[in-house]
Each structure stands twice: as C-alpha cells, then as structure tokens.
Amino acid sequence: MIKLRDVSKRFGDFEAIKSVSITVGQGEIYGIIGASGAGKSTLLRLMNVLETPDSGEVTVNAQALTNLSGKKLRDARKSIGMIFQHFNLVANKSVYDNIAVSLQLAGYPRKERRRRVLECLQFVGLEGFMHKYPAQLSGGQKQRVAIARALATNPQVLLCDEPTSSLDPNTTAEVLGVLEDVNKRLGVTIVIVSHEMGVIKSLCSKVTVMAKGEVYETLSMKPEGVPDIDNNPKYFVDQLQKDGSRDDT
Amino acid sequence: MIKLRDVSKRFGDFEAIKSVSITVGQGEIYGIIGASGAGKSTLLRLMNVLETPDSGEVTVNAQALTNLSGKKLRDARKSIGMIFQHFNLVANKSVYDNIAVSLQLAGYPRKERRRRVLECLQFVGLEGFMHKYPAQLSGGQKQRVAIARALATNPQVLLCDEPTSSLDPNTTAEVLGVLEDVNKRLGVTIVIVSHEMGVIKSLCSKVTVMAKGEVYETLSMKPEGVPDIDNNPKYFVDQLQKDGSRDDT
Amino acid sequence: GEDQENTDNGETQDENEEQNQEQEEVTLTVASLISPMTDILELTEPMLAEEGIDLQIEVLGDNVQPNAALANEEVDANFFQHVPYMEEYNRNHDANLVPVEEIYFANYGVYSEEYDDIDHLPEGSVIAIANDPSNVDRSLTLLDQHGIITLDEKTGNYYTQSDIIENPNDYTFEEVDLLMLSRMYDDVGAVVMTPAYAEPLGLTPKNDALLTEGTDNEFAITLVAREDNVDDEAIQKLAEAMTSDEVREFLEENYDETAIPAF
Amino acid sequence: MPEILIQYEAEIWGAIGETFFMVGVAILAAVLVGLPVGTLLYLCRKDHLLENRAVFSTVNLLVNTIRSFPFLLLVVFLIPFTRLIIGTAIGTAAASVPMAIIAIAHYSRFVEQSLLEVPKGVIEAAVSMGASVKAVIFKFLFVEARSGLVLGLTTSTISFISYSTIMGVVGGGGIGDFAIRYGYQQYKTDLMMYVIVIMVILVQLIQYTGTTVSRMIDKR
Amino acid sequence: MPEILIQYEAEIWGAIGETFFMVGVAILAAVLVGLPVGTLLYLCRKDHLLENRAVFSTVNLLVNTIRSFPFLLLVVFLIPFTRLIIGTAIGTAAASVPMAIIAIAHYSRFVEQSLLEVPKGVIEAAVSMGASVKAVIFKFLFVEARSGLVLGLTTSTISFISYSTIMGVVGGGGIGDFAIRYGYQQYKTDLMMYVIVIMVILVQLIQYTGTTVSRMIDKR
Ligand SMILES: Nc1ncnc2c1ncn2[C@@H]1O[C@H](COP(=O)(O)OP(=O)(O)OP(=O)(O)O)[C@@H](O)[C@H]1O
Ligand SMILES: Nc1ncnc2c1ncn2[C@@H]1O[C@H](COP(=O)(O)OP(=O)(O)OP(=O)(O)O)[C@@H](O)[C@H]1O
C-alpha cells in the first residue's frame, strides 16, 4: 500500500532522513516510534510527499507519488488523510467548517456533509463544539478536531502524527477505538507516529523504530487492542491510587 | 505558595472554571489532571493571572496577584516560569535567543547569560541546536526549548502545561529528572498539568483531578521518582517486545 | 567697475556706494511657473549678472503659491499672472502685491480639430475650458465677447458656468486642468486655451484659432512685486531687463502671436 | 448649517457623488483585479504554490511601474487607453480609468503582504487534502487572511480618496477637487475647511467600518 | 545614453538628489515617529496591552485626518508650521515637512496592521515572563513582525516617492516634478519617458531590496 524506497531528505546540510525503505501493507496499522528529532514527522510527511524527497521513491496505492504532479497528485492525496502534529486547523473556520471543508474537497455530496460532520464530531466527543473556533478550544479539543477532519472523508490511508499527544487516557482510548474500528471495518491503512508506547502497542501490527534519520529496527507484533476505560474522573483517582507499573513513564 | 480562592472564569457564557480553591505548598510538586477540556490549562493560566479571574483571589508568594498591576505584577511574574501547552516560542528568534531573552528580562547579568543558556540547552539535550529557528525544529525539540526557556531564570515557581506531551519516554524521563532536580536542589515549587499518569505519579506529592471546571478530588501521594531510562533506540525495541502492563495506555 | 554700473541712478548713488563697499552682489528671487515665463527670466539672467544682481528663479508648480511666497517675503517678485488674478489675491489675503511691468499677452483662443469655423461647431458640442476660477472666467468672457454665450452681470469675483444665461447652441463646458487642454484637443468639439498650450499641437492663434482674445484686455502676464520693494533698484533693473529688446526679439522669434509683447 | 455650505449644497452633494463614483470604481477594480493580481504575486513567489520566476518578475515589474509613475503623468499617459474604453478622456467616468489602474497596483501589494502572513501549516493542511490551487486560495488563504485583506482594503480606499482629489485635472471632479478649486483657488478658506471636515468624517467612517468588520471576522 | 539625457544630466542628478532628500526625510519620520505611533495604535486597541479608548480614538482620528486631506491642501495647510520650523515655506527642505507628516500617518497604519498579525501566544509568553511594555515591543512584537514591517516600509517608501512628485507646488523639485515639468508642461515626451524609466528603476530597486531583506529576516 505504502512503499518508501531509499528515500532521503536533507534540510540544508542536515540529513533528516537517510535512505529509508519501508513497506506498509494494505489494511495494516503501522507504528513509527523513536526519540524526539529522530525524523518520524519528516518520514510521515514524505508519505504524501508534503516533503519532496531528495532521492528515492514514494509509492502509495500502486501510484508513484514522486512522479505525479498537478491533478493526479491532488487526487492521490484525496485518499490519504493526515493528522498533523501541530493540528494545522484553519483559525478562521468554525469547528464545523474545518471538517466540512475536507468533505467538500473530497467531493462529498452537499446534503450528506452535515450528517457526516456531526458523525465525526461524535466520534471524538465534540458534538457541542460545532460553532466554536479553534482559538476557543483546549489543546485536546483542537487535536480532536484535527482527527475528525482527517477521518471525515473515509480516506484509504490515514497518516497520524502523534494523534493523541494532547489527549487524556480516556479520550485517547476513545480515539484509538475509532482508529481500530475504521481499520477493521473499512480496511483503512493507518500509519501512526507516536512516542506513547501504549498507543503503539494497542494498535500496531508492525512497528519501525527510527533513530537519527534511519530505520533502527522493524518489528512485527500482535496488537493488544484498545483498553476499555471508563469516561469518569474517578478513573484518574483510581489510577493514581493504584501502584501500577510504570513502563510507559 | 500558590493559593487560589474561589476563582471563577467564564468565556462568553461558558463557565470554564467554577469557583475553584487550591493551595500549593512551598517546594511542592503539584499535579493537575483531568479530561480534555476540563479546565486544566485555564486553571494554570489563572495562577499567573494570564487569564484574569472573574471572581476570586490568586495569591502567589504571599502576594495577591489579582490586586497587583503594572511593575509589581511584572516583577511577581518574573519569579514564575511558564511552559505553554503550545510552546509559544518566538519564531523569529533562534533557539539561543528564545532562551536568552527570558534571562535578559529577568535581569540576568550579561556575561553569565551565555553560560546559562548553554547549560539549559544541555538539560534538555539540545546543545547543537543553538542557532536553529523554531520552524526548523521537530515538535519535541520545540517543547524542549520552551522548557529550557522557563527553567533558565531559576524561577521560584514553575507552571508546566503538558510539558512532556511531545516527548518520547527517554526525553520525558530526562526532563522530569531536571524538574525533580530543581525542585529538590533549589526548592522550586512546580505545578504540572499532564494527562500522562506516569508523569504525575513519578513527581507529584499532591494531585488535583479536575472535571468540568471543578475540583473533583485532591489526593496526596508519595512520588515514585523518575525512572532511569537508557537513551538508546534499543529501549523502544525492548519495551515493544516486553509484555508490559498497560495501565497508562 | 561696480561704481560705473551704479552711477546712472543718481538718487540712490550714495546708498549704493556704501553697499558696494561691503557687498557687491544682490540676490533677487523670482517665483515663476512654466515657459515662456521661465524662459524670459532665464534670458535676463546674464543681463542682471552684469549689474551685480544674482537672479534666482524659483519654479513652483501651482498658481497660488507664487503669490503666497511673495506676500511672505520668501521671494522678491513673481512672474506668472495677470493683474486681475493678483488683485483677487490681494483682496482675499490682505496682501499688498503690486504690478511692476506688463510683459506679454497670452492670446487666448478657441481651437477645434474638426471645424474651421465657429459657426460649424454643432449644437450640443463639448467645449473644454481650464478649471481654475480665473481661467473659467476668462474663457467664458472670451465666448461672451464673441456672442457664443451670454453672461449675466458679474456678481462675485469670477464668472462661473452658473452665470451663463444664454447658450443657444447648448454647448457643454468641461473644466479640466490648464495643462490638460491641449491633450483634449481631439477629444472635444473645441478647446479654449492660451497659445502656450496650443503651441505643442502646432497651432497658433493667427492661423488656427476660431476666435481670439487679442490684446485688447487686461490679462497681460505681469511682473509682480510687493508695495515695500517695488521701488527697489534690483526689481526695477529686472523690469528693465524683461522689457529689453532681447526679450522682445526672443518672443517674436519663438512665440509669434502666442506671446505678444505688452511693452 | 453654515450659510456657505447651504449656498454650495448642490455642488457639494454632486462632488460627493463624483467621489463615490470614482472611489467605487477603484474599490471594484481593487477587489476584482487587484485581489487576483496580489494573489498571483503571492503564489508565484519563491517557495510558494505556483513558484514561477518569470510570471512573478513580470507582474512585479508591472505593478512597480504603475506605482513609479507620478500619478498626474499616469493620468496623461493613460489618456489614449481611457479614450478607447470610455470614448472620452474627460469627466468623472474617464477619471475612473486611471483610478482603477492605480487601485489595482496599490491593493495587489497589500494582498500579497497579507497572504504572506498566513501560517504555512494551514497551506500544508490544504495541500494534504488534495485541494486544487483554486480551493487553496478560496477556502484557505482568503479565509485565513481575511481580516488583513479587509484592513488593507480600508487603507487602500482611503488612499483612493486621496488619489481622487487629483482627478480634477481631467474634469473628474469630486469632493477633494471641490475643496481645492473653491476653497484653495478661490480663497474661500471657510468653505475649504468645511469640505475638509466632510472628508475627515467620510474617511473616519470608512476606517471605522473597516476596523469593525476586520475585527468581527477575525477569529484567530 | 540618449542625447537629451546628456543635455539635462546635471538637472536630472540634481532632481534625483532632491527626491532622495525628501524621501529620506519621509523614511526617517516614518521610522522615528510612524513606527511608535503605529505601535501605540496597536497597543491601545481593544483587548490589547495598553487598551485605552481615549488615546486610541484620538491618535486614530489624527492619523485619519491627515490622510483625509487632499495632499495639496495638506501642503498648503502646513505652510505656517513649515515656516516656523524651516524658516521658509518653499524649497526642498520646506517640502520635507509635509512629506514627513504624511509619511508618519501612512506608515503608522502599516505598522498597526503588521503588529496585528503577531500571534497572541507570543505576547502571552512575553507577559508571562514579566516583560515591561517596552520589552514586549522591542523584544517580541518588532521581532515577530519584522518582515511585515520591512515590507510595509518598502511599500510606503514607494508611496513617498509618489507623494514627492507633487512637491513641485512649493518648489520641492525632485525627479517626479522634473518629469512633470518637462514632460507634462513642456511636452518633451522623450525626456519624460526617460525620466520615468529612471523612476521605475529606482522603485524596482527599492522593492527588490525590501523584498529580499524581508525574506532574509523572516524565519517563521
Ligand atoms: N478563549 C476561549 N473561549 C471560549 N472557550 C474557551 C476558551 N479557552 C478555553 N475555552 C473552553 O474552556 C474549557 C477548558 O479549556 P482548557 O484549555 O482549560 O482545557 P484543558 O483542561 O487544558 O484541556 P486539554 O487537556 O484538552 O488541554 C474548554 O472546554 C474550552 O473549550
Ligand atoms: N524545516 C527544517 N529545517 C531544518 N531542520 C529541520 C526542519 N524540519 C525538521 N528538521 C530537523 O529534522 C530532524 C527530524 O525532525 P522531525 O520533525 O522529523 O522529528 P520527529 O522525529 O518528528 O521528532 P518529534 O518527536 O520531536 O516530533 C530534527 O532534528 C529537526 O531539527
């Protein structure tokens, strides 16, 4: 589904990605993990050629994106959803419009848009926030809008850059549940960059560890599934009082 | 050290903080946790009156900030460091200057500034990034600059809004180690907003769980200390292969 | 040498001798607008230099400022206007500007690209006239003088279009900048303008104008000074130089019929 | 109302009408042509969506050339063109042609500058959604830059009024020309001051409206 | 070089010198006064650091009033003031006074608008560090808005050149006035076109410099 072949990317004379090759299978949930600055975001941005590689080839859905341009590239991108590390919401559009615009661009029929926007807002628990603007949202709420926007168009591929970095455990579990669901139900291929071990472990069947712009290792594993968490502040109290293990710091 | 008394804050007709009272003791590391949108950031921003409360009183260091203005308020703020959820770096200043400016404002002697900036950059593992600009940094690197900036002036109080949200476990542990250190060595009072249970557990001796703008519960606890983590990509592989418990999701 | 130059003016001889001991040159600043005014002044420069007068020409771009500058003693004289225009300024600003010498008549005329006789100018044609009040007055007066229109009794200082009481051919008057008149030549039925503006189009009052103002009027371009300095020797020398044969020859040679010497 | 204003009431209303006409045409030109031209300048810049050195340089030179002309000479220079499209080179309608040209050159710079302030991340989000250039412009760029665009148009409109005062040279008329001709050239200082007060009120109103609208639509 | 340019070479150089003088004074005034005034407008706005309705309204009205005057009348209006500080109301030095005044009013609007584009978070960071208003301005606002400020000054400078062409009214001279006098008044069309080419080159140079500098200092 997604194939990077010997992809490299420099910023000035800094080599951010050094000849990386990766293959993400159709319908897979693929994790990328690694230290801060390892090149995870850059790698993800190469997958929809938001960052043009200096060398190497990027193939998505059997199309070599690195050779496409203009309308063809745009069409290819329409089937690739992306959640940005810094959300990149349109500050002058309401929550509703931020999601609706992605539907519009994907050519979603006008009358179904509203239903779909509301549905996606419900996935991320923001039903009541339709008319708010990003500046009026908390960090986690912004991130959830970004998730809803990426999910809305039912893309075939979903690129997620730290999709739960601002979310509390409950909301994280909910969002992961949604991702698991679209993957299982609709066969969406998902790539997740995350530094949260728990996120990777619960969803991914394959994980690449990045280090200094290179693939350090790629492992196959059995996803543990998304835990069921009670959406109640009591959960926090219980967790705090419990002498839990701390492998996720 | 920090006292909020019956503090309330509305945005339009939405009540974000509903008459909250909290006391943070001198030299304490105090955690605030809660669901996305619960009001954690707002509460933290009330502590240095970046957000002026609609009612109630904010006292820091025996000074009622809510009654101060002008130079007195500014001076009070100089001893309160803050790490923002969205970093708020100055995009047109280099990493070095972003940190140096806070030293300059705090009246740090000119010739010691350089030494101190380098020291702080070392705390967060960004020695080589001095001359880069924020746009050239990864998410985690930006966050670390924000941390270095807040630490630089040796504030008496440190307000941290999700300080490790973009950091991998190693870097998180490093940063937490630094926080623990300044708390122990210099007696800095620290308030941490975080959704990462591990972060709260390892440092905080008191935690408030927020829900819907109110204090749900406040607990005292024994901090578990910051784990020692090896700064090596192998750590990720080990963690992934291990059948760890998943209480932190 | 200086003594010689000054001896011809008997009455101020003593004074001049005193002045000459300390300083030989007098500076005379004159404000003006465009050629041929500036050309005439330039022509007199060497003549005045011989007399120990350093002539400075201050070219301004607007027809109020030369008077303002003169009244405020920022210049010693100006040369751009006719006497009625000067009087109007005096009235409104309580100023004491006085004419020194009439230099030339700018022979106002009516020109048309299409028609060679004013009678052929069709009903409803557009006639372009200059847009400043004194020239609106002057243009309308010219047309009235030839019976094209009829004006009411003058009530204010200037005629305006609202003073037209008869306009049998229903002409429309478009007011544009003085300098725009020649550029409107092929745009309108007829243009009322001074010869200086007609010249670039190769038009002269004698050969091409349908109607002209002639010299029988009060609109001669005049050298103007203030009451307090009009009798200064330097001003008088300037007036003398401006009415010299050189200037007359220059005008007749270069501005035949377009700037008719008034001296 | 002062007597002199009553006396000239009809003329003043007429002049205001002429100003509105000329400035209205200028605003229209600014929005309909200046906005696209400014957007083109932005898009063709280095590292931007339609990066194109040739187009950028050409349009940039054109805009600069128009802005280099002393306005008076631009008016003269454009006379043949004006005659071609309006049929005459004098009068209020004719005066609108140079007004429109200068408005385009003027506003396009504002547009370019406002668009440069749009955060890169927003454009990236648009591109990642497969937005066409047209969609990027209308659904993202203009949305995110809208308060700057409105403020720029406000400032420009006030400049247009200032430019319109020169249009008396080709018989354009207008309130500024009225002030110059009746007030300044006929030495009716009181009339001039009243007319200037009218202009100040007009400008103040425009500024107020622009500022208010720009604040209202700014959700950042 | 065309013969006519050689013939008028000295005058043209003189005129260029006069333009540089007038525009130079205008730029100085814009930076030394317009920048503070624009910053004051920004700071005194609703929801900003020094929110102050009275100051904002007064300064806003003042700036608008200056911008409302037809430039010619502003020049005339300022004559007594000019005379007071320069000693005379005609000549290049005197012409610089209205140039400076209009430059201040003009650039302060640009400054206000550029500062409005600075993200609120950056100001918050500054405030949280206990920065004085002065520090917020110099260490944060101006730093973050600098590329916009430079682009605005570039656009303004080009406008100042345009304004300077009107200064012939009071004997200010300058290259634009030269073009008007020889080209418009004396119908030396070829000379006029050459002079305009010189102006285009001048403007193009300014724009190029401004754009380059603004891009160089933009690290966002
Ligand atoms: N400027 C604002 N205008 C309107 N509503 C706001 C504004 N700022 C915050 N809110 C609302 O106040 C509530 C609390 O926001 P806050 O940022 O404090 O949440 P939080 O607990 O920090 O959440 P997160 O974990 O997602 O960052 C949210 O529901 C948010 O929508
Ligand atoms: N535009 C740029 N210019 C220069 N260097 C850059 C640029 N973008 C990224 N880098 C550098 O490339 C490296 C990889 O960045 P990237 O954003 O991919 O890291 P990451 O693995 O996503 O880190 P994090 O977990 O902190 O988000 C970093 O060291 C960063 O400084």
Ligand SMILES: [Mg+2]
């Ligand atoms: Mg990243």
Ligand SMILES: [Mg+2]
């Ligand atoms: Mg928050």
